[in-house]
Amino acid sequence: MLIASALLSLPLLSLFIIAFGRWERAHAVAYAGCFIACVSLFSGGLEHLGGVWGAPNLVLPFGLPWLKAHFRIDNLSALFLLVINFSGAIASAYAIGYSEHLHERRRVTPFYPLFLFGMNTVLVADDAFVFLVAWEFMSLASWLMVLADHEKPDNRRAAAVYLMMAVFGTFCLLPALGLMAGAGGDYTFAAMRLKDLSGVTGFLVVLLTLLGTGSKAGLVPLHVWLPLAHPAAPSHVSALMSGVMTKVALYGLIRILFDLHGDVGWQWGAAMMVVGGITAVMGVLYAVMQDDIKTLLAYSTVENVGVVVIGLGLAIAFKADGENLLAALALVAGLYHIVNHSVFKSLLFLGAGAVITATGKRSISQLGGLLNRLPVTGAAFLVGAAAASSLPPLNGFVSEWLILQTLFKGPGLPHWAMKFGVPVVGALLALAAALAAACFVRAYGIAFLGRPRTDAARQAGEVTFGMRASLVVLAGACVVLGVIPVTVTDALSHVVQPLTGVSFKVSADLGWPWLSPVSSNRGSYSGTVLVMVGLALFGAVILLVHRFGTEAVRRADAWDCGHREDIPQTQYTGPSFAQPIRRVFGGTVFRARESVVMPPPGDDSPARHTVSMIDPVWDGVYGRIGGIVNWAADLVNRLQYLTVRGYLLMMFCTLVFMLLVVAVRQQS
Amino acid sequence: MLQQFSYDLAHLIGATVLMAGFGMLYQRRLFAVLNTFAFQALALAAAAAWQAHVQNAPHLYATAAIALIFKAIAVPIALHWLVERLGIHRTVETALSIGWTMIVGVALVALAIMLVLPVTAKAAALTRESLSIAMSVVLLGMLMMITRRNAVTQVVGFMALENGLILAAVSAKGMPLVVEISIAFSVLVAMTVFGIFFFRIRERFDSLDLHFLETYRGDRQ
Numbered sequence: 001m002l003i004a005s006a007l008l009s010l011p012l013l014s015l016f017i018i019a020f021g022r023w024e025r026a027h028a029v030a031y032a033g034c035f036i037a038c039v040s041l042f043s044g045g046l047e048h049l050g051g052v053w054g055a056p057n058l059v060l061p062f063g064l065p066w067l068k069a070h071f072r073i074d075n076l077s078a079l080f081l082l083v084i085n086f087s088g089a090i091a092s093a094y095a096i097g098y099s100e101h102l103h104e105r106r107r108v109t110p111f112y113p114l115f116l117f118g119m120n121t122v123l124v125a126d127d128a129f130v131f132l133v134a135w136e137f138m139s140l141a142s143w144l145m146v147l148a149d150h151e152k153p154d155n156r157r158a159a160a161v162y163l164m165m166a167v168f169g170t171f172c173l174l175p176a177l178g179l180m181a182g183a184g185g186d187y188t189f190a191a192m193r194l195k196d197l198s199g200v201t202g203f204l205v206v207l208l209t210l211l212g213t214g215s216k217a218g219l220v221p222l223h224v225w226l227p228l229a230h231p232a233a234p235s236h237v238s239a240l241m242s243g244v245m246t247k248v249a250l251y252g253l254i255r256i257l258f259d260l261h262g263d264v265g266w267q268w269g270a271a272m273m274v275v276g277g278i279t280a281v282m283g284v285l286y287a288v289m290q291d292d293i294k295t296l297l298a299y300s301t302v303e304n305v306g307v308v309v310i311g312l313g314l315a316i317a318f319k320a321d322g323e324n325l326l327a328a329l330a331l332v333a334g335l336y337h338i339v340n341h342s343v344f345k346s347l348l349f350l351g352a353g354a355v356i357t358a359t360g361k362r363s364i365s366q367l368g369g370l371l372n373r374l375p376v377t378g379a380a381f382l383v384g385a386a387a388a389s390s391l392p393p394l395n396g397f398v399s400e401w402l403i404l405q406t407l408f409k410g411p412g413l414p415h416w417a418m419k420f421g422v423p424v425v426g427a428l429l430a431l432a433a434a435l436a437a438a439c440f441v442r443a444y445g446i447a448f449l450g451r452p453r454t455d456a457a458r459q460a461g462e463v464t465f466g467m468r469a470s471l472v473v474l475a476g477a478c479v480v481l482g483v484i485p486v487t488v489t490d491a492l493s494h495v496v497q498p499l500t501g502v503s504f505k506v507s508a509d510l511g512w513p514w515l516s517p518v519s520s521n522r523g524s525y526s527g528t529v530l531v532m533v534g535l536a537l538f539g540a541v542i543l544l545v546h547r548f549g550t551e552a553v554r555r556a557d558a559w560d561c562g563h564r565e566d567i568p569q570t571q572y573t574g575p576s577f578a579q580p581i582r583r584v585f586g587g588t589v590f591r592a593r594e595s596v597v598m599p600p601p602g603d604d605s606p607a608r609h610t611v612s613m614i615d616p617v618w619d620g621v622y623g624r625i626g627g628i629v630n631w632a633a634d635l636v637n638r639l640q641y642l643t644v645r646g647y648l649l650m651m652f653c654t655l656v657f658m659l660l661v662v663a664v665r666q667q668s
Numbered sequence: 669m670l671q672q673f674s675y676d677l678a679h680l681i682g683a684t685v686l687m688a689g690f691g692m693l694y695q696r697r698l699f700a701v702l703n704t705f706a707f708q709a710l711a712l713a714a715a716a717a718w719q720a721h722v723q724n725a726p727h728l729y730a731t732a733a734i735a736l737i738f739k740a741i742a743v744p745i746a747l748h749w750l751v752e753r754l755g756i757h758r759t760v761e762t763a764l765s766i767g768w769t770m771i772v773g774v775a776l777v778a779l780a781i782m783l784v785l786p787v788t789a790k791a792a793a794l795t796r797e798s799l800s801i802a803m804s805v806v807l808l809g810m811l812m813m814i815t816r817r818n819a820v821t822q823v824v825g826f827m828a829l830e831n832g833l834i835l836a837a838v839s840a841k842g843m844p845l846v847v848e849i850s851i852a853f854s855v856l857v858a859m860t861v862f863g864i865f866f867f868r869i870r871e872r873f874d875s876l877d878l879h880f881l882e883t884y885r886g887d888r889q
Contacts, residue, residue, distance in 0.1 A: 645763065649814045656779065656807075663783045 002047075003073070003081075003124070004058070006040035009033065010117035014110050021106045030109050031095045034116060038089035041120055045081030048073050049491065057126065070188050072126035075495040076259070080123045080251045083339055086477070087243045087346040088116050090470045094350050095236040097464035101357050107148040108234055115141035115240065119248050128177035128187040132170065135252070139166040139216075142245060145237045146229045158228035165215050165225040172212035173252070176205050180260060192260045202261065206268050209256045210275075216249035218302045219309060220279040221617040226302055227286070231294035231362075235353025238294055242301040243346035247338050250308055257316060258331070258499040266320035270417055272313030277428035279306030284435040285589055288442065288578050289613060292362050293352045296443055297345065300388060303432055304341040308334050310425055311403045314410060319500060321413055328500040330406045332492045337399035339488070340387070340481055344396055347384035347474035351377055354467055355447065358460040364443060365574045369452040373460040378448045380471035385444045387478045389437035393527040393534065395481035398515070400433055401525060402489075435581070442577045453568045483527040485515045575611065582611070591616055674722045678839070681715040682801040685835055686777070689808040689828055693769050698751055698758045698820060702744045705824050709739035712831050716838045728838055735834060743827060743859055750866055751820060761817040769815050776807040798839030805832030819869065823862045830855050 013033045020026040048056075058071040073081075095112070099105045118137030125131035143166060147159040179201050180192040197205055215222035230242045257264050283302030290296035311334030318327035354377045355370060356362055371378035387394035390401075407429065410422030452458040462468065481488060490505060497503045516524035586592040590613040597608045642650070688708035695701045713736040720728030751758070762769070784800035809829030813822050834851055 645814055645817075648810070652810050652814055655810070656776070659779055659783050662787075663779060666786045667782075 002040050003044035006037045006044065007117060007120055007124075009037050010113040010120075013037070013113040014117075017109045017113075021109065027099050027105055027109050028096045030113065031092045031099065034092040034113050035089050035096075037113075038085040038092055038116065041081055042085035042089060045073075045078045045085065048078035049075060049082065049494065067127065067129055067187060069130050070126035070190075071124045071130070072189070073124055075498060076251070076254065077123045079335065079339075079492070079495045080247065081120065083247055083342045084116075084119055084123070084244050087240060087342050087474075088119075090474055091236040091239050091346060091350065094239075094353070094467050094470035097466040098234070098236055098353055098357060100464075102234055104148045104234075108145050108237065111141045111144045112237065115145065115237070117141075119240075119245060122248050123251060126189050128181060128189075128192075131252075132174060132177065135173065136170055138245060138248060139170070142229075142233070142237070142241055145233045148234065149232065152232075154228075155232040158225070158232040162225045162229035165222065168222075169212045169215040169249075172208045172215070176208035176212060176256065179205050179208075180256075189255075189260055193262065197261055197263060202263065205261060206257065206264055209253065209261075210268075210272070213249045213253040213256075214275075214309075217246045217253070217305045217309075218279075218283075219275055219305065220282050220302070221621045223279065223283070223302045224615065224617055224622065227290075227295050227298040230298035230301065231292060235294070235349055235356060238298075239346040239349035239353070242298055242349055243342045246301060246305055247342050250305070250312070250338055253309075253312065254331075254335075254499070257312075258319075264316050264320060266317045266413070266415060266418070269313045269315070269317030269320060270415075270421060272316065273310050273421065273425045276306045276309030276311075276313055277425040277432075279303070279309065280432035281306075281428050281435070282589065284432045284439055285581070285585055286615070288435060288439040288581050289590065291365055291574055293355065293364050293367075293443065293447065294349070294362060296364075296439070297348050297352060300348075300436065300439065301341075301345055303436060304337065304345070304388075307400060307403065307429065307432065308337050308341070310334075310429060311337060311406065314403075314406055314422075315500075317410070317413060317418060323413075324500045324502040325504055326406065326409055328493065328496045328502050328504055329409075330403070331496045331500060332489055333399060333402035333406050335492050335495060336402060336485075336488060337396075339492075340395040340399045340478075343474060343477045343481060344384045344387040344394075347380060347471060347478060348388060350467070350474065351381035351384060351471055354463045354471065355381075355460075357463055357467070359454075359456045361454065361456050364447045366454045367447040367452070367457045368450045368454075368568060368571065369448070370457060370460060371448040373452075373457070374448075374462050376468045377463060377471060380468075380475040381448065382444060383475035383478050385440040387482070389440045390433050391437070392525075393479070393482050393530045395478050398482055398485045398488075398525065398527060400429070402515070404429060438581065442574060446572075446574045446577065450571045451568045453571070483531050485525070485527050489515065582613075589616070590614070591619075674718075678715065678718055678722065679797055681711055681718055682798050682835065682839070684711040685715060685831065686801050686804055686808075689805050689832075690770065690773060692824065692828060693773055693808065693812060693815075694766060696760050696766070698756065698760060698818070699748070701760060701821060701824055702747050702751075705827060706740050706744040708828060708831055709735055709743075712835060713740055715835060719838045731834065731838055735831075738856060739827065739831065743855070746859060746863065747820060747823070750863060754866065756818075756820065760821055762815060763817055764815040769811065772815075773808050773811055776811060777804040780804040780807060799836055802832045802836035802839065805829075805835060808832075819862075819866060823859075826858065827855060 013030050016033075017026060017030040056073055060069040060071070062069050092112075099109065102108065115138060118134050118139075118141055121134035122131060122138060125134055143159060143163050146162055147155065149155050150159070177187070177192075180195060180197065181187045182195060184191075186192075210219075211222070215225075218226040226242075226246075230238050233241060257268075280303045283299050283304075283306055287296050287299035287303060290299060311330050315327045315330035315334060318324070318330055352362075354374065355367065358374055358377070359367060359370070361367055383394065387396040390396040392398075404426060407422055407426040410426075411419045413419065413422070452460075493504055514524050514526045514529075582590060582592055586594075593612045595610055595612075597610070599605045599607060639650075685708055688704055688711055691704040692701055692708070695704055713732045716728050716732035716735055720726060720732060750756075764772070780803040781800045784803055785796060788796045788799060806829050809825050809827075809832055812825030812828060816822060816825065830851060837851070
């Protein structure tokens, strides 16, 4: 009831803002309404996850004439309701302050509640029709917000690419769900669960599902829209698109492959792991190179989706071999990373929004020294960056560690491909984690440390209280999720239990604060203990430094570590930080071209060093697809210039062909 | 006995219509095409009248009269007049040689029979044969439209196609008169439009070869 009324209030809020958008306060009111709706949905999800009501159904008499709309909330939906509405609530609270500075806010606010509505409805849908309609709602509402700042040609291009990929995704999901419904045409999920999906149908369902949800989640090579579209939207929307909408796509993946299909071969698990590994490494490599802070974060989202998909693929492989316990563990690890990524990526995007609000700059090489000007934002961003770099004791570490621990069990699978392949994927995952750390050290170091590189960064002022509070809450959530891992995994094992059929505890051997997925003597972790010890050590170090450090005589050096003259250009820059990695992977992964333009003798203008990079996916995949489409269009175009007799001939041949088909079919 | 006779006669008249269709494909001179067309329309009128008698459906007499007056008399005379008036080149210009056209025509008839006979297995024998003949006539009319260059022969092909439709309509029981009347009127209107069209093409290009029309489309340049 709570969930239904909260859901219904969202479209009403959208209508409200369309009616009263001119009124200054209306936007704040609408976002406050979204905040309340999200909080209600969050508490509704919490109640369901607690198992108070089981899995309630609801059937409403609308939709297509012969169908009814089916809704259902089980543990999986409830978990994702929590994920989405936690970030949704924080982003809404943040937007109350943030949207005041947004000149295009009348083009954003009406669609924001619709976006939330679409995402939440996907989660509670229990038939293919509601699922797809809600899915499209989500895509189109976010597309409109990407297009909000449509004066910039880059944004228009991003929106066009996004729309194309969204249409492609739905175009794949539609036949996938149709195949599962079968010729009988019972589109409820309950009927699909009972279907036997083997052979070609099952194969096509898995393939189309991976393409459809993968294009939304940003799997390589379907990720190209993501780094364009996510940064183009206003920051609170980017946070939701990156932190949450990709999770809805993964929800679709889990729902179909684990719940509805239920009989996916291990080869698919292996394929997902390979794709996930490549996605993780490619995503983070591109993230390291980016100068625009929001594009950097979007590429980092690609990386994290890859990490999650590795976990899910591993779960499928284990499940196909009947290792349900390990499958449950892998799924818990994947879901844990979904939760974590949604929190820290929302935090990072909202932090980036705060930086943009304060300075008006998106390029990190025009920032610097922001920690002094924006202490709260800077501290919160540091927590998010550390979590994204998977450093203990924060949440990003726990889930990546769990996935790695599960990967160590992969060679136990009976297939040789897996025995050899799993360690490779593990290496890719480790590489991605290491590069992610490099990426965020660079992003944080260049933007927040050092000295300001521009006047805008020099004069930045801290953002409004509401925005800061949102950031602090999210940073707190990052810490909490990392410090009490066992509580989280126990809750997640409730979610996983109906999908894998076993109930288990990750902390079985050692008890509450210790996470020991495999066995107590092979690997265990406790964020709680780590934080306790860490705090104690930290205190001791501070005491020691105070006791002994301050008494020493200090003398300033003659050259003052190269900072004697106050020229910010002498600092380490973003591109120079990224250069070693660019050199290593340059020719293959980035297609990087470096060129130096020297001024002619006598000219005192500076030499220019430029680097151009292009994602090989553009040329390798999309360029070819574009070529094929153009070729086909040329062929069709010739039909525009036929003679009168040519048209008649075409119609005649078509008619004769169809008559032949009828004649042959009735003979047989 | 009488049943068998009526069936045979209907079959004969239908076959005559079909043969006239082949005859039109075979002619090399424009006036001969028009005369063959008039003959086909005459056979069609006879088929309609015979069906009216056999089915005891007086409204088919009206159909027969329409076919006779318009298609067998008015349209051929009008086309004769047009051809003379415009001084059109009087040989048939083919896009596909006559021999090949005949072979394709035979194949089309085979296709029509193969198609219609199994589909209508449950219908009365009379309807089955007539429908396959009617379909053959339609296909031959289309074939004529695509294998002849001259605008007049295209119009004749179109009219022959209409003949096939009317043949199908009269041999199926219970088709209301309205349908046939409307077909007849549409043919008349088409005739008028084509006539005007001829004058305009002729005025513009000094020829009725559609080839000139194709080069004149504005979107080509």
